[in-house]
Amino acid sequence: MFAGIARRYDLLNHLLSANIDRRWRRLVADKLRPALVAGTHTLDVACGTGDLALTLSEAGQARVTGLDFCRPMLEVATRKAQERKRNIPFIEADALRLPFAPETFDVVTIAFGLRNLASVEGGLRELFRVLRPGGQIAILEFSRPVVPGFRALFQFYFSHVLPRIGGLVSGSRGAYEYLPDSVSRFPDQKRLAELMREVGFAEVSYQNLTGGIAALHLGTRPRPSD
Numbered sequence: 001m002f003a004g005i006a007r008r009y010d011l012l013n014h015l016l017s018a019n020i021d022r023r024w025r026r027l028v029a030d031k032l033r034p035a036l037v038a039g040t041h042t043l044d045v046a047c048g049t050g051d052l053a054l055t056l057s058e059a060g061q062a063r064v065t066g067l068d069f070c071r072p073m074l075e076v077a078t079r080k081a082q083e084r085k086r087n088i089p090f091i092e093a094d095a096l097r098l099p100f101a102p103e104t105f106d107v108v109t110i111a112f113g114l115r116n117l118a119s120v121e122g123g124l125r126e127l128f129r130v131l132r133p134g135g136q137i138a139i140l141e142f143s144r145p146v147v148p149g150f151r152a153l154f155q156f157y158f159s160h161v162l163p164r165i166g167g168l169v170s171g172s173r174g175a176y177e178y179l180p181d182s183v184s185r186f187p188d189q190k191r192l193a194e195l196m197r198e199v200g201f202a203e204v205s206y207q208n209l210t211g212g213i214a215a216l217h218l219g220t221r222p223r224p225s226d
């Protein structure tokens with residue numbers, strides 16, 4: 001499905017969100033900026049066309065690696081990194097079986113990816129495994145708008161308008177019908193925070209973005225002494 005929409009993915013992201021997606025990714029980089037220092041290594045999982053990996057790479061001195069299991073998405077990401085002169089390795093692999101030793105990364109991120117995994121808990125456990133103690137996680141994902149009237153309005157847009165535009169521009173209406181379906185099955189902001197704690201993350205907090213259309217969850221992997 002992602003291979004089928006890779007070429008139009010960025011255009012549709014920016015169009016369907018009125019460019020708000022860029023602001024959300026910049027916020028992730030702003031929150032993580034103190035950790036994106038020279039000598040550290042960040043992994044962006046389910047990186048798609050690389051927008052978050054690029055934003056993180058441009059926000060600091062950290063080494064950034066992107067990972068996704070969809071080659072056409074990674075091809076777009078690689079081209080963009082070359083154009084922007086960023087040295088970001090993009091690795092083709094499964095987020096549920098990350099090809100890294102435990103405690104490899106100082107920061108792990110996943111944007112609009114966790115929802116797509118066969119197991120949200122399994123994905124969180126893998127992210128926890130590869131994060132070093134004291135390291136930070138950031139999860140950017142669609143969530144549940146908090147104000148009822150706005151929620152109903154957004155739901156109409158998301159379920160009826162977006163699949164039509166997405167289908168017309170990408171040629172794959174199914175992919176843009178899958179989007180609201182997958183969001184409706186995904187845990188809301190409070191439940192995702194609970195799941196993060198259950199997997200072992202500490203200092204878990206979240207921030208609603210654009211009325212809760214999306215949420216940014218942050219956490220850390222505790223040190224043994226914590």
Ligand SMILES: C[S@@+](CC[C@H](N)C(=O)[O-])C[C@H]1O[C@@H](n2cnc3c(N)ncnc32)[C@H](O)[C@@H]1O
Nearest residue numbers: 002046047048068069070094095111112113116
């Ligand atoms: C909605 S896109 C998000 C891409 C990017 N992070 C962004 O913010 O635009 C979801 C991405 O998750 C990837 N993905 C889904 N399941 C995956 C898995 N099990 N392992 C690796 N990547 C996966 C897809 O290939 C796709 O590129």
